[in-house]
Amino acid sequence: MTETLPEPQQQLVEATPGRVRSVISRGRMVDLAIMVLFVLAAFWVMSNLWRNLESGYLVNAGRDQSMWEWFFADTAHALSQFRTPLYSDLLNYPLGVNLMANTAMFGISMPLAPLTLLFGPTPTYAIGLTLGLAGTAIAWYWTFSRHVLTGVSVRVKCAAAIGGGFCGFAPAMISHANGHPNFVAFFVIPFIFMQVIRVSRGTNVVRDGVVLGLLMAWQIFLGEEPLLIFTMSAMVFGAVYALSDLPRARAAIKRSLPGLAVGAIVSILITAIPLYSQFFGPASYDGVGHGQAGADFGAFTTLPTESVGGDKTGAEYRMNPTEENSYFGWPIVILIFFATVWLWKMKLTRAAAAVIVAMGVLSLGSELVYKGDHTGITLPWKFLAHLPLFESVLESRFAMGAIPAIGLLLTLGTYRALVELRNPRGGNSRGPGLILPGAWLAVLALAVVVLIPTRIDTVERPDTPKFITSGSWENYVSDGSLVSVPVSSGEEARAMRWQIDADFGFPIAGGYFVGPHSITRGGIYGAEFRPTSSLLVKTNETGQIPVVDATTRADALTDLRFWRADVLVLPKASNDNALRQTVNALVGFDATSVDDVWVWDVRDLVSGKTTNK
Known part of the structure; x- marks a missing residue:
């Protein structure tokens, strides 16, 4: 990308050395101020969590916060114990979990492992989300202000700040900040793009190739799905440009091949073992099926729910609160069309517009749906959905691939508007030359206001039982597992936090993660349900005590032996009677009250020493 917009009527080369230093220094101060603003904005969005790191839980995170905190905690624990962080049998015991196949974000969790060991995983989780938002905005601001625009004036900085701010705090980013740090940590992506451009110049093959390889490896350890999405965006952008x-393009491609080869070698050397573990190691799986997960076309003009201008009525178009991937809002849609027409002569504009259209179409899925109505119109995603690497992607997330292109158009449009307001065509400050830039800034101001994100809400998470925090569990766990009642799953993940608070002193059955189905090897969320875990889930949902016969008890014994269970644990609650009576019937003896939980010591039962207690 060599097309840049020069700073009009500003020739620093003709200024005095003192003037040059003054302008550059002022530009750096503006850079710093903008970056600090982005950091403060990210802290504002996540402030409810930061205020309550002890027991705060993101209200729309579902079980995702429990999962990510467990990933961060297990990585830190693994490093402290000098064991591999790629796999752990502490969760889903005894089968274990493939952490590389669960996007454990080693690019963050490993550098922050000392922090996690000292203060727990929640601060690490909060840092991941906050750094993701602020870092992405800063990275794109840097890219737009250094590689798209030239000069150091306030016009350049403001225009780049608008584009970078949108990239870091776009509606989809705020939506994913409810629980997906891997889908807000995009701060490496723009530097990968810029490094590819440096490689294409062929000036320093080895150095540029090594840097590219390091950046690629880091992004792989931050998130492979975002890398796939943004690589597709870059390919569309590059092809159209x-x-x-x-x-000239053919010459650039020829020059880039040696550097790309060096980058590939460096990246493979760093990631080969983790990637082998991901695809072929223990507990690996063959993709995750999601069914139809395309965006509703009506979502593109809908304001996001977690913004000043949004409301809950827009929630009808989303899969869940963390997946408002295409909620750009009507002011942004207007600006996209405006910029495309206004700046069409620029190659950057045409390439960006192509990315927005391509990624927007892919995000719609296999069939066009408009405001809930299925039109029957087949879309290109139908032909990609079952290809390797694509089969696990939620197609609505492809809309996020348009975010940098939108940020680029906002940068270009804002810069041109600011330039033309200062230098209207024909020299007439009140002539027609002010209409278009004035209209742009008016709609932009509206877009900025209505898209200001609101703070992400939190709730109090349930306390970890005293049975765990006091160490009483040590009297009931020998070399087997702790089984929570109901068994830990995608619907009930409390035991994952218990395990963290017990410093991973025991493995647990089940859990929330992605693992293989025993027959199809397709990825599923959580452990496969066994007869006993299904029975306890149903009991918990209905509050009704089921009929327990000899077959049910035999299944329970088989399951307990599969889990190598030492103890079953049920936190005391006003509505725990159905679960307690059900487990009593399954194991053949009554629960024991210990601290604030009911426990069933099943070590003798599992070992076969006795069938009654």
């Missing part, structure tokens, strides 16, 4: 000068 190259069409305007094919001979």
Whole structure:
């Protein structure tokens, strides 16, 4: 990408050295102020969690916060114990969990492992989300202000700040900040793009290739799905940009091949073992089926629910609160069309517009749906959905691939508007030259206001039982597992926190993660349900005590032996009677009250020493 917008009527080379230093220094101060603003904005969005790191839980996170905190805690524990962080049998005992196949974000969890060991995983989780938002905005601001615009004036900085701010705090980013740190940590992506451009110049093959390989490896350890999505965006952008000068593009591709080869070698050397573990190691799986997960076309003009201008009525178009991937809002849609027409002569504009259209179409899924109505119109995703790497992607997330392109158009449009307001065509400060830039800034101001994100809400998480925090569990766990009642799953993940608070002193059955189905090897969320875990889930949902016969008890014994269970634990609650009576019937003896839980010591039962207690 060599097309940049020069700073009009500003020739620093003709200024005095003192003037040059003054302007550059002022530009750096503006850079710093903008970056600090982004950091403060990220802390504002996540402030409810930061205020309550002890027991705060993101209200729309579902079980995701429990899962991510467990990933961060297990990585830190693994490093402290000098065991591999790629796999752990502490969860889903005894089968274990493939952590590389669960996007454990080693690119964050490993550097922050000392912090996690000292203060627990919640601060690490909060840092991951906050750093993701602020870091992404800063990275794109840096890219737009250094590689798209030239000069150090306030116009350049403001325009780049608008684009970078949108990239870091776009509606989809705020939505994913409810629980998905891997889908807000995009701060490496723009530097990968810029490094590819450096490689294409062929000036320093080895150095540029090594840097590219390091960046690629880091992004793989931050999130592979985002890398796939943004790589597709970059390919569309590059293809359209190259069409305007094919001979030059062919020459750039030829020059880039050696550097790309060096980058690939470096990246493979770093990631080969983790990737092998991900696809072929213990507890690996063959993709995750999600069914139809395309965006509703009506979502593109809908304001996001977690914004100043949004409301809950827009929730009808989303899969869940963390997946408002295409909620750009009507002011942004207007600006996209405006910029595309206004700046069409620029190659950057045409390439960005192509990315927005391509990624937007892919995000719609296999069939066009408009405001809930299925139109029957087949879309391109139908032909990609079952290809390797694509089968696990939620197609609505492809809309996020359009975010940098939108940020680029906002940067270009804002810059041109600011330039034309200062230098209206024809020199007439009240002539027609002010209409378009004035309209742009008016709609932009509206977009900025209505898209200001609101703070992400939190609730109090249930306390870890005293049975765990006091160490009483040590009297009931020998070399087997702790089984929570109901068994830990995608619907009930409390035991994952218990395990963290017990410093991973025991493994647990079940849990929330992605693992293989025993027959199909397709990825499923959580452990496969066994007869006993299904029975306890149903009992918990209905509050009704089921009929327990000899077959049910035999299944329970088989399951307990499969889990190598030492103890079953049920926190005391006003509505615990159905679960307690059900487990009593399954194991053949009554629960024991210990601290604030009911426990069933099943070590003798599992070992076969006795069938009654």
